[in-house]
Amino acid sequence: MRYSADHKAQTHERIVKEASARFRRDGIGATGLQPLMKALGLTHGGFYAHFKSKDELVETALRAATEELTEVCEKAFAKPQPLQSFIDTYLSPAHRDSPEKGCPLPTMAAELGQRGQPSPITDQGVEDRLARIAATLKAEDADEQAVVMLSTLVGALMLSRSVEDPQLSLRILDSARKALKLQADAAG
Amino acid sequence: MRYSADHKAQTHERIVKEASARFRRDGIGATGLQPLMKALGLTHGGFYAHFKSKDELVETALRAATEELTEVCEKAFAKPQPLQSFIDTYLSPAHRDSPEKGCPLPTMAAELGQRGQPSPITDQGVEDRLARIAATLKAEDADEQAVVMLSTLVGALMLSRSVEDPQLSLRILDSARKALKLQADAAG
DNA sequence: TGTACATCAGTGAACGCGCGTTCACTGATGTAC
DNA sequence: TGTACATCAGTGAACGCGCGTTCACTGATGTAC
Numbered sequence: 485m486r487y488s489a490d491h492k493a494q495t496h497e498r499i500v501k502e503a504s505a506r507f508r509r510d511g512i513g514a515t516g517l518q519p520l521m522k523a524l525g526l527t528h529g530g531f532y533a534h535f536k537s538k539d540e541l542v543e544t545a546l547r548a549a550t551e552e553l554t555e556v557c558e559k560a561f562a563k564p565q566p567l568q569s570f571i572d573t574y575l576s577p578a579h580r581d582s583p584e585k586g587c588p589l590p591t592m593a594a595e596l597g598q599r600g601q602p603s604p605i606t607d608q609g610v611e612d613r614l615a616r617i618a619a620t621l622k623a624e625d626a627d628e629q630a631v632v633m634l635s636t637l638v639g640a641l642m643l644s645r646s647v648e649d650p651q652l653s654l655r656i657l658d659s660a661r662k663a664l665k666l667q668a669d670a671a672g
Numbered sequence: 673m674r675y676s677a678d679h680k681a682q683t684h685e686r687i688v689k690e691a692s693a694r695f696r697r698d699g700i701g702a703t704g705l706q707p708l709m710k711a712l713g714l715t716h717g718g719f720y721a722h723f724k725s726k727d728e729l730v731e732t733a734l735r736a737a738t739e740e741l742t743e744v745c746e747k748a749f750a751k752p753q754p755l756q757s758f759i760d761t762y763l764s765p766a767h768r769d770s771p772e773k774g775c776p777l778p779t780m781a782a783e784l785g786q787r788g789q790p791s792p793i794t795d796q797g798v799e800d801r802l803a804r805i806a807a808t809l810k811a812e813d814a815d816e817q818a819v820v821m822l823s824t825l826v827g828a829l830m831l832s833r834s835v836e837d838p839q840l841s842l843r844i845l846d847s848a849r850k851a852l853k854l855q856a857d858a859a860g
Numbered sequence: 861t862g863t864a865c866a867t868c869a870g871t872g873a874a875c876g877c878g879c880g881t882t883c884a885c886t887g888a889t890g891t892a893c
Numbered sequence: 894t895g896t897a898c899a900t901c902a903g904t905g906a907a908c909g910c911g912c913g914t915t916c917a918c919t920g921a922t923g924t925a926c
């Protein structure tokens with residue numbers, strides 16, 4: 485059946501959105517195209533009217549997730565205490581408990597590194613975030629401090645998600661949040 | 673065929689060793705039992721003479737990797753400047769380039785968090801490392817600082833592995849190493 | 861304005877493949893006599 | 894010491910399953926006349 489002018493573009497976007505959520509929540513390898521299309525009320529065969537392969541979807545969905553996160557970051561950075569707000573948001577239990585809506589780095593970076601050739605979009609995401617953080621720092625080693633901050637953010641969020649003990653999980657978030665905000669105060 | 677008394681124990685250990693390397697290098701989901709057994713010169717059917725399931729192997733191999741890393745850490749901590757040595761080793765290009773011999777956290781934590789129920793062994797590994805770091809710090813907030821240091825170590829190593837640009841990868845390792853050593857100096 | 865036709869997003873069966881797991885079996889060795 | 898037997902680590906074919914991908918097809922809609 486033929487659909488209205490922008491129907492295909494809408495379906496395309498729905499696939500990308502659902503994929504970017506599932507890749508972040510379940511991982512790339514554990515996300516099947518069949519269940520994904522079924523969740524959208526479509527059959528799996530139609531997938532190839534939109535993408536050449538799963539790899540192409542991975543690229544597109546990773547780019548979408550990266551851009552989506554940039555927008556979320558900008559909201560935090562628009563507040564009075566930009567870096568403090570960003571740190572609070574990033575290391576919140578809400579972010580920890582909703583990986584499908586959050587930063588793709590803690591969930592996908594390891595898997596992307598293990599795949600044959602890593603994607604330049606990871607670099608893009610890392611550089612985006614580094615530039616944004618460094619821009620708010622007044623210290624002369626702002627670039628280096630930004631790298632350390634991002635590493636701590638990504639590492640703490642991933643660790644808080646992977647431990648079983650809820651108290652340990654919270655302790656990781658709280659300690660990292662506290663230390664980073666002190667560092668941000670000193671360098672900002 | 674029947675083998676000498678400790679033959680089975682030796683095979684068991686060979687499987688665990690090979691699995692703990694592959695899980696760290698390729699991830700759990702991407703590691704097949706068939707290729708794993710073949711690499712050891714065995715057929716896949718024999719696997720179930722040693723383990724109830726792949727999940728049981730994951731538990732055993734993760735425990736082995738965690739214990740193996742503890743030994744490597746102890747070597748670094750036995751040197752004159754314990755924490756400095758540990759940081760240097762952890763954030764070295766050698767560690768980045770040999771995930772199969774290194775810390776399981778940057779490679780497996782995300783995947784373990786995504787699986788149904790996370791393993792208590794992850795908690796064990798995190799607590800082990802935290803305790804070791806905190807013990808070398810004299811600051812009163814040693815426990816909190818240890819959490820931040822571990823987060824930075826794990827995050828920086830994972831990021832350095834997942835970016836495509838070799839210069840960015842090195843920059844991440846170098847910045848994190850420098851900052852952590854300063855922090856260790858101040859708190860140690 | 862009304863009708864015939866071309867388009868093409870989506871359908872659903874089928875493909876080969878590798879996965880984790882099962883199972884009847886083999887055959888070299890340790891043990892019992 | 895020599896022989897018959899029990900053991901059981903490892904074999905390899907087979908299982909059902911879900912994966913990514915292909916492809917002949919459908920049928921509602923936009924377009925041409």
